[in-house]
Amino acid sequence: MQILHVQFVLFIITLLDNAVHQAVTAAVDGAVDANYVLDVADNSFGCTTYVRLARKAGLDKTLFNGKGPFTLFAPSNDAFTPDFLAQLESNSTLLNDVIRFHAIDGVIVTVKDIHKNDYLYPSCLANVSVRTNFYIEGTKVGVYMASGAFLTNGDYKADNGIVHYVINPMYPIPDTNIAKYIETNHTFSILCDVIKSAGMIGPDLFRVLEGGNYTLFAPTNEAFQDMQPGELKKLLSNHTLCWHTILRHMMNGTYYSEGVFDDQPELSSEGTYLHFKHDYQTDDSWQVEGIPVIEGNLSKTNGVLHVVHHLIPEPSMIKNKGCQN
Structure with a gap:
Protein backbone atom coordinates (compact mmCIF):
# COMPACT_ATOMS: atom_id res chain seq x y z
CA MET A 1 0.00 0.00 0.00
CA GLN A 2 2.96 2.31 -0.70
CA ILE A 3 0.81 4.52 -2.92
CA LEU A 4 -1.83 5.03 -0.24
CA HIS A 5 0.87 5.87 2.36
CA VAL A 6 2.17 8.67 0.14
CA GLN A 7 -1.35 9.88 -0.73
CA PHE A 8 -2.33 10.09 2.94
CA VAL A 9 0.76 12.13 3.90
CA LEU A 10 0.18 14.48 0.96
CA PHE A 11 -3.50 14.72 1.92
CA ILE A 12 -2.71 15.92 5.47
CA ILE A 13 -0.11 18.39 4.21
CA THR A 14 -2.59 19.74 1.67
CA LEU A 15 -5.29 20.23 4.31
CA LEU A 16 -2.90 22.33 6.41
CA ASP A 17 -1.83 24.32 3.35
CA ASN A 18 -5.46 24.92 2.42
CA ALA A 19 -6.25 26.42 5.83
CA VAL A 20 -3.26 28.75 5.72
CA HIS A 21 -3.94 29.80 2.12
CA GLN A 22 -7.59 30.62 2.76
CA ALA A 23 -6.81 32.55 5.95
CA VAL A 24 -4.17 34.67 4.21
CA THR A 25 -6.40 35.30 1.19
CA ALA A 26 -9.29 36.45 3.40
CA ALA A 27 -7.03 38.79 5.37
CA VAL A 28 -5.49 40.39 2.27
CA ASP A 29 -8.52 40.65 0.04
CA GLY A 30 -11.14 41.57 2.61
CA ALA A 31 -14.57 41.64 1.03
CA VAL A 32 -14.73 39.70 -2.22
CA ASP A 33 -17.38 38.52 -4.65
CA ALA A 34 -19.49 35.50 -3.74
CA ASN A 35 -17.46 32.31 -3.85
CA TYR A 36 -19.94 29.44 -4.06
CA VAL A 37 -19.21 25.71 -3.92
CA LEU A 38 -19.16 25.41 -7.72
CA ASP A 39 -16.66 28.27 -7.91
CA VAL A 40 -14.38 26.50 -5.45
CA ALA A 41 -14.73 23.19 -7.32
CA ASP A 42 -13.78 24.97 -10.54
CA ASN A 43 -11.06 27.34 -9.38
CA SER A 44 -9.41 25.35 -6.57
CA PHE A 45 -9.71 21.79 -7.86
CA GLY A 46 -10.12 22.21 -11.61
CA CYS A 47 -13.29 20.10 -11.67
CA THR A 48 -14.36 21.75 -14.90
CA THR A 49 -16.40 18.80 -16.18
CA TYR A 50 -18.59 18.54 -13.10
CA VAL A 51 -19.10 22.32 -13.02
CA ARG A 52 -19.96 22.39 -16.73
CA LEU A 53 -22.50 19.60 -16.26
CA ALA A 54 -24.02 21.33 -13.23
CA ARG A 55 -24.48 24.45 -15.33
CA LYS A 56 -25.88 22.40 -18.21
CA ALA A 57 -28.49 21.06 -15.78
CA GLY A 58 -29.22 24.61 -14.63
CA LEU A 59 -28.29 23.76 -11.04
CA ASP A 60 -25.84 26.63 -10.78
CA LYS A 61 -28.85 28.97 -10.75
CA THR A 62 -31.53 26.82 -9.08
CA LEU A 63 -29.57 25.00 -6.37
CA PHE A 64 -25.94 25.86 -5.77
CA ASN A 65 -26.51 29.62 -5.74
CA GLY A 66 -28.54 29.21 -2.54
CA LYS A 67 -27.30 29.74 1.00
CA GLY A 68 -27.05 26.00 1.68
CA PRO A 69 -24.97 25.07 3.48
CA PHE A 70 -23.74 22.42 1.05
CA THR A 71 -21.03 19.81 1.32
CA LEU A 72 -19.90 19.15 -2.23
CA PHE A 73 -17.87 16.11 -3.27
CA ALA A 74 -16.45 17.38 -6.56
CA PRO A 75 -15.28 14.61 -8.92
CA SER A 76 -12.09 14.94 -10.90
CA ASN A 77 -12.34 15.36 -14.65
CA ASP A 78 -10.93 11.84 -15.05
CA ALA A 79 -13.93 10.50 -13.11
CA PHE A 80 -16.06 11.12 -16.20
CA THR A 81 -15.11 8.37 -18.64
CA PRO A 82 -16.28 8.83 -22.24
CA ASP A 83 -19.12 6.31 -21.79
CA PHE A 84 -20.27 7.82 -18.50
CA LEU A 85 -20.10 11.32 -19.91
CA ALA A 86 -22.12 10.26 -22.97
CA GLN A 87 -24.78 8.81 -20.66
CA LEU A 88 -25.06 12.05 -18.74
CA GLU A 89 -25.06 14.25 -21.83
CA SER A 90 -27.93 12.28 -23.38
CA ASN A 91 -30.11 11.83 -20.28
CA SER A 92 -31.15 15.03 -18.54
CA THR A 93 -32.83 13.20 -15.64
CA LEU A 94 -29.74 11.12 -14.92
CA LEU A 95 -27.57 14.23 -15.25
CA ASN A 96 -29.67 16.12 -12.71
CA ASP A 97 -29.65 13.18 -10.30
CA VAL A 98 -25.89 12.61 -10.48
CA ILE A 99 -25.06 16.28 -9.95
CA ARG A 100 -27.43 16.53 -6.98
CA PHE A 101 -26.21 13.30 -5.39
CA HIS A 102 -22.68 14.67 -5.10
CA ALA A 103 -23.82 17.30 -2.62
CA ILE A 104 -25.05 16.98 0.97
CA ASP A 105 -27.88 19.34 1.78
CA GLY A 106 -28.01 21.53 4.87
CA VAL A 107 -24.94 20.11 6.64
CA ILE A 108 -21.25 21.00 6.66
CA VAL A 109 -19.34 17.72 6.70
CA THR A 110 -15.61 18.16 7.25
CA VAL A 111 -12.92 15.55 6.69
CA LYS A 112 -12.84 15.00 10.45
CA ASP A 113 -16.58 14.27 10.43
CA ILE A 114 -16.03 11.42 7.97
CA HIS A 115 -14.46 9.47 10.83
CA LYS A 116 -18.08 8.57 11.61
CA ASN A 117 -18.11 5.29 9.74
CA ASP A 118 -21.24 4.22 7.84
CA TYR A 119 -22.90 7.55 8.57
CA LEU A 120 -25.69 8.69 6.26
CA TYR A 121 -26.24 12.32 5.27
CA PRO A 122 -29.18 13.63 3.19
CA SER A 123 -28.04 14.48 -0.32
CA CYS A 124 -29.54 17.13 -2.58
CA LEU A 125 -31.21 14.27 -4.45
CA ALA A 126 -34.53 13.61 -2.71
CA ASN A 127 -34.70 10.49 -0.52
CA VAL A 128 -31.12 9.42 -1.27
CA SER A 129 -28.32 9.61 1.30
CA VAL A 130 -24.56 9.96 1.01
CA ARG A 131 -22.68 7.30 2.99
CA THR A 132 -19.32 8.23 4.52
CA ASN A 133 -16.66 5.69 5.43
CA PHE A 134 -13.24 5.84 7.03
CA TYR A 135 -10.88 2.87 6.79
CA ILE A 136 -7.51 2.30 8.44
CA GLU A 137 -4.71 0.04 7.28
CA GLY A 138 -3.14 -0.99 10.57
CA THR A 139 -2.23 2.29 12.25
CA LYS A 140 -0.69 3.93 9.19
CA VAL A 141 -3.16 4.89 6.48
CA GLY A 142 -6.55 6.53 6.63
CA VAL A 143 -8.86 6.27 3.61
CA TYR A 144 -11.82 8.64 3.38
CA MET A 145 -14.78 7.78 1.15
CA ALA A 146 -18.19 9.17 0.23
CA SER A 147 -20.55 6.62 -1.31
CA GLY A 148 -17.60 4.77 -2.81
CA ALA A 149 -15.75 7.88 -4.04
CA PHE A 150 -12.14 8.17 -2.81
CA LEU A 151 -11.54 11.56 -1.17
CA THR A 152 -7.97 12.83 -1.65
CA ASN A 153 -8.28 16.52 -0.77
CA GLY A 154 -10.81 18.56 1.11
CA ASP A 155 -12.08 21.16 3.56
CA TYR A 156 -12.01 24.02 1.04
CA LYS A 157 -14.46 26.60 2.30
CA ALA A 158 -17.03 28.38 0.14
CA ASP A 159 -19.50 31.12 1.02
CA ASN A 160 -22.32 28.56 1.00
CA GLY A 161 -20.55 25.42 2.18
CA ILE A 162 -17.46 23.29 1.89
CA VAL A 163 -15.87 21.33 -0.99
CA HIS A 164 -13.97 18.02 -1.08
CA TYR A 165 -12.17 16.52 -4.06
CA VAL A 166 -12.86 12.89 -5.06
CA ILE A 167 -11.07 10.99 -7.80
CA ASN A 168 -14.00 8.79 -8.88
CA PRO A 169 -17.72 9.52 -9.16
CA MET A 170 -20.33 8.65 -6.54
CA TYR A 171 -22.01 6.28 -8.95
CA PRO A 172 -24.13 4.22 -9.30
CA ILE A 173 -26.66 6.07 -7.19
CA PRO A 174 -27.99 3.74 -4.45
CA ASP A 175 -31.66 3.37 -5.32
CA THR A 176 -32.47 0.07 -3.61
CA ASN A 177 -31.25 -2.25 -0.86
Whole structure:
Protein backbone atom coordinates (compact mmCIF):
# COMPACT_ATOMS: atom_id res chain seq x y z
CA MET A 1 0.00 0.00 0.00
CA GLN A 2 2.96 2.31 -0.70
CA ILE A 3 0.81 4.52 -2.92
CA LEU A 4 -1.83 5.03 -0.24
CA HIS A 5 0.87 5.87 2.36
CA VAL A 6 2.17 8.67 0.14
CA GLN A 7 -1.35 9.88 -0.73
CA PHE A 8 -2.33 10.09 2.94
CA VAL A 9 0.76 12.13 3.90
CA LEU A 10 0.18 14.48 0.96
CA PHE A 11 -3.50 14.72 1.92
CA ILE A 12 -2.71 15.92 5.47
CA ILE A 13 -0.11 18.39 4.21
CA THR A 14 -2.59 19.74 1.67
CA LEU A 15 -5.29 20.23 4.31
CA LEU A 16 -2.90 22.33 6.41
CA ASP A 17 -1.83 24.32 3.35
CA ASN A 18 -5.46 24.92 2.42
CA ALA A 19 -6.25 26.42 5.83
CA VAL A 20 -3.26 28.75 5.72
CA HIS A 21 -3.94 29.80 2.12
CA GLN A 22 -7.59 30.62 2.76
CA ALA A 23 -6.81 32.55 5.95
CA VAL A 24 -4.17 34.67 4.21
CA THR A 25 -6.40 35.30 1.19
CA ALA A 26 -9.29 36.45 3.40
CA ALA A 27 -7.03 38.79 5.37
CA VAL A 28 -5.49 40.39 2.27
CA ASP A 29 -8.52 40.65 0.04
CA GLY A 30 -11.14 41.57 2.61
CA ALA A 31 -14.57 41.64 1.03
CA VAL A 32 -14.73 39.70 -2.22
CA ASP A 33 -17.38 38.52 -4.65
CA ALA A 34 -19.49 35.50 -3.74
CA ASN A 35 -17.46 32.31 -3.85
CA TYR A 36 -19.94 29.44 -4.06
CA VAL A 37 -19.21 25.71 -3.92
CA LEU A 38 -19.16 25.41 -7.72
CA ASP A 39 -16.66 28.27 -7.91
CA VAL A 40 -14.38 26.50 -5.45
CA ALA A 41 -14.73 23.19 -7.32
CA ASP A 42 -13.78 24.97 -10.54
CA ASN A 43 -11.06 27.34 -9.38
CA SER A 44 -9.41 25.35 -6.57
CA PHE A 45 -9.71 21.79 -7.86
CA GLY A 46 -10.12 22.21 -11.61
CA CYS A 47 -13.29 20.10 -11.67
CA THR A 48 -14.36 21.75 -14.90
CA THR A 49 -16.40 18.80 -16.18
CA TYR A 50 -18.59 18.54 -13.10
CA VAL A 51 -19.10 22.32 -13.02
CA ARG A 52 -19.96 22.39 -16.73
CA LEU A 53 -22.50 19.60 -16.26
CA ALA A 54 -24.02 21.33 -13.23
CA ARG A 55 -24.48 24.45 -15.33
CA LYS A 56 -25.88 22.40 -18.21
CA ALA A 57 -28.49 21.06 -15.78
CA GLY A 58 -29.22 24.61 -14.63
CA LEU A 59 -28.29 23.76 -11.04
CA ASP A 60 -25.84 26.63 -10.78
CA LYS A 61 -28.85 28.97 -10.75
CA THR A 62 -31.53 26.82 -9.08
CA LEU A 63 -29.57 25.00 -6.37
CA PHE A 64 -25.94 25.86 -5.77
CA ASN A 65 -26.51 29.62 -5.74
CA GLY A 66 -28.54 29.21 -2.54
CA LYS A 67 -27.30 29.74 1.00
CA GLY A 68 -27.05 26.00 1.68
CA PRO A 69 -24.97 25.07 3.48
CA PHE A 70 -23.74 22.42 1.05
CA THR A 71 -21.03 19.81 1.32
CA LEU A 72 -19.90 19.15 -2.23
CA PHE A 73 -17.87 16.11 -3.27
CA ALA A 74 -16.45 17.38 -6.56
CA PRO A 75 -15.28 14.61 -8.92
CA SER A 76 -12.09 14.94 -10.90
CA ASN A 77 -12.34 15.36 -14.65
CA ASP A 78 -10.93 11.84 -15.05
CA ALA A 79 -13.93 10.50 -13.11
CA PHE A 80 -16.06 11.12 -16.20
CA THR A 81 -15.11 8.37 -18.64
CA PRO A 82 -16.28 8.83 -22.24
CA ASP A 83 -19.12 6.31 -21.79
CA PHE A 84 -20.27 7.82 -18.50
CA LEU A 85 -20.10 11.32 -19.91
CA ALA A 86 -22.12 10.26 -22.97
CA GLN A 87 -24.78 8.81 -20.66
CA LEU A 88 -25.06 12.05 -18.74
CA GLU A 89 -25.06 14.25 -21.83
CA SER A 90 -27.93 12.28 -23.38
CA ASN A 91 -30.11 11.83 -20.28
CA SER A 92 -31.15 15.03 -18.54
CA THR A 93 -32.83 13.20 -15.64
CA LEU A 94 -29.74 11.12 -14.92
CA LEU A 95 -27.57 14.23 -15.25
CA ASN A 96 -29.67 16.12 -12.71
CA ASP A 97 -29.65 13.18 -10.30
CA VAL A 98 -25.89 12.61 -10.48
CA ILE A 99 -25.06 16.28 -9.95
CA ARG A 100 -27.43 16.53 -6.98
CA PHE A 101 -26.21 13.30 -5.39
CA HIS A 102 -22.68 14.67 -5.10
CA ALA A 103 -23.82 17.30 -2.62
CA ILE A 104 -25.05 16.98 0.97
CA ASP A 105 -27.88 19.34 1.78
CA GLY A 106 -28.01 21.53 4.87
CA VAL A 107 -24.94 20.11 6.64
CA ILE A 108 -21.25 21.00 6.66
CA VAL A 109 -19.34 17.72 6.70
CA THR A 110 -15.61 18.16 7.25
CA VAL A 111 -12.92 15.55 6.69
CA LYS A 112 -12.84 15.00 10.45
CA ASP A 113 -16.58 14.27 10.43
CA ILE A 114 -16.03 11.42 7.97
CA HIS A 115 -14.46 9.47 10.83
CA LYS A 116 -18.08 8.57 11.61
CA ASN A 117 -18.11 5.29 9.74
CA ASP A 118 -21.24 4.22 7.84
CA TYR A 119 -22.90 7.55 8.57
CA LEU A 120 -25.69 8.69 6.26
CA TYR A 121 -26.24 12.32 5.27
CA PRO A 122 -29.18 13.63 3.19
CA SER A 123 -28.04 14.48 -0.32
CA CYS A 124 -29.54 17.13 -2.58
CA LEU A 125 -31.21 14.27 -4.45
CA ALA A 126 -34.53 13.61 -2.71
CA ASN A 127 -34.70 10.49 -0.52
CA VAL A 128 -31.12 9.42 -1.27
CA SER A 129 -28.32 9.61 1.30
CA VAL A 130 -24.56 9.96 1.01
CA ARG A 131 -22.68 7.30 2.99
CA THR A 132 -19.32 8.23 4.52
CA ASN A 133 -16.66 5.69 5.43
CA PHE A 134 -13.24 5.84 7.03
CA TYR A 135 -10.88 2.87 6.79
CA ILE A 136 -7.51 2.30 8.44
CA GLU A 137 -4.71 0.04 7.28
CA GLY A 138 -3.14 -0.99 10.57
CA THR A 139 -2.23 2.29 12.25
CA LYS A 140 -0.69 3.93 9.19
CA VAL A 141 -3.16 4.89 6.48
CA GLY A 142 -6.55 6.53 6.63
CA VAL A 143 -8.86 6.27 3.61
CA TYR A 144 -11.82 8.64 3.38
CA MET A 145 -14.78 7.78 1.15
CA ALA A 146 -18.19 9.17 0.23
CA SER A 147 -20.55 6.62 -1.31
CA GLY A 148 -17.60 4.77 -2.81
CA ALA A 149 -15.75 7.88 -4.04
CA PHE A 150 -12.14 8.17 -2.81
CA LEU A 151 -11.54 11.56 -1.17
CA THR A 152 -7.97 12.83 -1.65
CA ASN A 153 -8.28 16.52 -0.77
CA GLY A 154 -10.81 18.56 1.11
CA ASP A 155 -12.08 21.16 3.56
CA TYR A 156 -12.01 24.02 1.04
CA LYS A 157 -14.46 26.60 2.30
CA ALA A 158 -17.03 28.38 0.14
CA ASP A 159 -19.50 31.12 1.02
CA ASN A 160 -22.32 28.56 1.00
CA GLY A 161 -20.55 25.42 2.18
CA ILE A 162 -17.46 23.29 1.89
CA VAL A 163 -15.87 21.33 -0.99
CA HIS A 164 -13.97 18.02 -1.08
CA TYR A 165 -12.17 16.52 -4.06
CA VAL A 166 -12.86 12.89 -5.06
CA ILE A 167 -11.07 10.99 -7.80
CA ASN A 168 -14.00 8.79 -8.88
CA PRO A 169 -17.72 9.52 -9.16
CA MET A 170 -20.33 8.65 -6.54
CA TYR A 171 -22.01 6.28 -8.95
CA PRO A 172 -24.13 4.22 -9.30
CA ILE A 173 -26.66 6.07 -7.19
CA PRO A 174 -27.99 3.74 -4.45
CA ASP A 175 -31.66 3.37 -5.32
CA THR A 176 -32.47 0.07 -3.61
CA ASN A 177 -31.25 -2.25 -0.86
CA ILE A 178 -29.07 -5.32 -1.36
CA ALA A 179 -31.91 -7.82 -0.95
CA LYS A 180 -34.17 -6.15 -3.50
CA TYR A 181 -31.33 -5.78 -5.98
CA ILE A 182 -30.51 -9.49 -6.08
CA GLU A 183 -34.20 -10.53 -5.96
CA THR A 184 -34.98 -8.48 -9.07
CA ASN A 185 -31.84 -9.44 -11.03
CA HIS A 186 -32.06 -12.80 -12.81
CA THR A 187 -28.26 -13.09 -12.68
CA PHE A 188 -28.61 -13.97 -8.99
CA SER A 189 -31.58 -16.37 -9.11
CA ILE A 190 -29.60 -19.32 -7.70
CA LEU A 191 -28.16 -17.09 -4.97
CA CYS A 192 -31.75 -16.27 -4.00
CA ASP A 193 -32.53 -20.00 -3.81
CA VAL A 194 -29.57 -20.51 -1.48
CA ILE A 195 -30.70 -17.60 0.71
CA LYS A 196 -34.20 -19.08 0.94
CA SER A 197 -32.77 -22.44 1.96
CA ALA A 198 -30.55 -20.80 4.59
CA GLY A 199 -33.60 -19.10 6.08
CA MET A 200 -35.02 -22.49 7.05
CA ILE A 201 -32.63 -22.72 10.03
CA GLY A 202 -32.11 -19.07 10.96
CA PRO A 203 -33.31 -15.51 10.38
CA ASP A 204 -34.68 -14.67 6.95
CA LEU A 205 -31.53 -13.34 5.27
CA PHE A 206 -33.59 -11.41 2.74
CA ARG A 207 -34.99 -9.39 5.64
CA VAL A 208 -31.50 -9.03 7.10
CA LEU A 209 -30.16 -7.71 3.79
CA GLU A 210 -32.94 -5.13 3.57
CA GLY A 211 -31.46 -3.15 6.45
CA GLY A 212 -28.30 -2.74 8.46
CA ASN A 213 -24.91 -1.97 6.91
CA TYR A 214 -23.58 -4.88 4.87
CA THR A 215 -21.14 -5.90 2.20
CA LEU A 216 -22.16 -8.78 -0.06
CA PHE A 217 -19.89 -10.61 -2.47
CA ALA A 218 -22.72 -11.79 -4.70
CA PRO A 219 -22.05 -14.99 -6.66
CA THR A 220 -23.71 -15.08 -10.07
CA ASN A 221 -25.58 -18.10 -11.42
CA GLU A 222 -22.38 -18.96 -13.27
CA ALA A 223 -20.57 -19.30 -9.95
CA PHE A 224 -23.01 -21.97 -8.76
CA GLN A 225 -23.18 -23.71 -12.13
CA ASP A 226 -19.40 -24.16 -12.03
CA MET A 227 -19.75 -26.47 -9.02
CA GLN A 228 -19.02 -30.16 -9.46
CA PRO A 229 -21.94 -32.27 -10.76
CA GLY A 230 -24.44 -32.89 -8.00
CA GLU A 231 -22.85 -30.36 -5.63
CA LEU A 232 -25.42 -27.63 -6.28
CA LYS A 233 -28.31 -29.99 -5.53
CA LYS A 234 -26.51 -31.11 -2.38
CA LEU A 235 -25.99 -27.50 -1.32
CA LEU A 236 -29.63 -26.47 -1.82
CA SER A 237 -30.86 -29.46 0.19
CA ASN A 238 -28.57 -28.69 3.13
CA HIS A 239 -29.91 -25.64 4.99
CA THR A 240 -26.90 -25.42 7.30
CA LEU A 241 -24.48 -25.47 4.38
CA CYS A 242 -26.52 -22.75 2.65
CA TRP A 243 -26.45 -20.65 5.83
CA HIS A 244 -22.66 -20.79 6.10
CA THR A 245 -22.22 -20.20 2.36
CA ILE A 246 -24.21 -16.96 2.46
CA LEU A 247 -22.59 -15.64 5.65
CA ARG A 248 -19.15 -16.39 4.18
CA HIS A 249 -20.00 -14.02 1.32
CA MET A 250 -21.18 -11.26 3.69
CA MET A 251 -19.40 -8.73 5.88
CA ASN A 252 -20.89 -6.63 8.67
CA GLY A 253 -20.34 -3.02 7.62
CA THR A 254 -19.75 -1.35 4.27
CA TYR A 255 -16.44 -2.21 2.64
CA TYR A 256 -15.62 -0.66 -0.73
CA SER A 257 -12.57 -1.88 -2.64
CA GLU A 258 -10.42 0.90 -1.18
CA GLY A 259 -11.51 -0.10 2.33
CA VAL A 260 -9.87 -3.52 2.33
CA PHE A 261 -6.13 -4.05 2.28
CA ASP A 262 -3.77 -6.74 1.03
CA ASP A 263 -2.08 -7.22 4.39
CA GLN A 264 -5.17 -6.94 6.58
CA PRO A 265 -7.76 -9.77 6.63
CA GLU A 266 -11.32 -8.86 7.58
CA LEU A 267 -14.07 -10.94 9.18
CA SER A 268 -16.97 -12.29 7.21
CA SER A 269 -20.41 -12.49 8.84
CA GLU A 270 -19.69 -16.20 9.24
CA GLY A 271 -16.76 -15.38 11.50
CA THR A 272 -14.07 -16.42 9.04
CA TYR A 273 -11.15 -14.48 7.68
CA LEU A 274 -11.38 -12.97 4.20
CA HIS A 275 -8.11 -12.03 2.48
CA PHE A 276 -7.80 -9.45 -0.29
CA LYS A 277 -5.36 -8.65 -3.07
CA HIS A 278 -5.27 -5.58 -5.31
CA ASP A 279 -3.47 -4.97 -8.59
CA TYR A 280 -2.77 -1.25 -8.35
CA GLN A 281 -0.03 -1.28 -10.98
CA THR A 282 -2.11 -2.33 -14.00
CA ASP A 283 -5.90 -2.30 -14.05
CA ASP A 284 -6.88 -1.70 -10.40
CA SER A 285 -8.52 -5.13 -10.24
CA TRP A 286 -8.88 -6.95 -6.93
CA GLN A 287 -9.68 -10.34 -5.44
CA VAL A 288 -11.26 -11.83 -2.33
CA GLU A 289 -9.83 -15.20 -1.27
CA GLY A 290 -8.30 -15.49 -4.74
CA ILE A 291 -11.66 -14.92 -6.45
CA PRO A 292 -11.68 -11.99 -8.92
CA VAL A 293 -14.29 -9.31 -8.32
CA ILE A 294 -15.98 -8.90 -11.70
CA GLU A 295 -17.98 -5.80 -10.87
CA GLY A 296 -17.42 -3.97 -7.61
CA ASN A 297 -18.49 -1.00 -5.55
CA LEU A 298 -22.20 -1.13 -6.39
CA SER A 299 -23.59 1.19 -3.74
CA LYS A 300 -26.89 0.21 -2.16
CA THR A 301 -29.04 1.93 0.45
CA ASN A 302 -27.79 -0.45 3.13
CA GLY A 303 -24.21 -1.04 2.03
CA VAL A 304 -22.34 -2.23 -1.03
CA LEU A 305 -22.40 -5.22 -3.39
CA HIS A 306 -19.52 -6.80 -5.32
CA VAL A 307 -20.15 -9.36 -8.06
CA VAL A 308 -18.09 -12.58 -8.25
CA HIS A 309 -18.23 -15.45 -10.76
CA HIS A 310 -16.91 -18.07 -8.33
CA LEU A 311 -17.84 -19.11 -4.81
CA ILE A 312 -15.55 -18.08 -1.97
CA PRO A 313 -13.94 -21.27 -0.62
CA GLU A 314 -14.39 -22.16 3.03
CA PRO A 315 -11.50 -20.69 5.06
CA SER A 316 -10.53 -21.59 8.63
CA MET A 317 -13.22 -20.77 11.18
CA ILE A 318 -11.96 -18.44 13.92
CA LYS A 319 -15.14 -17.48 15.71
CA ASN A 320 -18.87 -17.28 15.08
CA LYS A 321 -19.51 -13.57 14.74
CA GLY A 322 -22.85 -13.97 12.97
CA CYS A 323 -24.84 -11.28 11.19
CA GLN A 324 -26.21 -8.08 12.66
CA ASN A 325 -29.84 -8.03 13.75
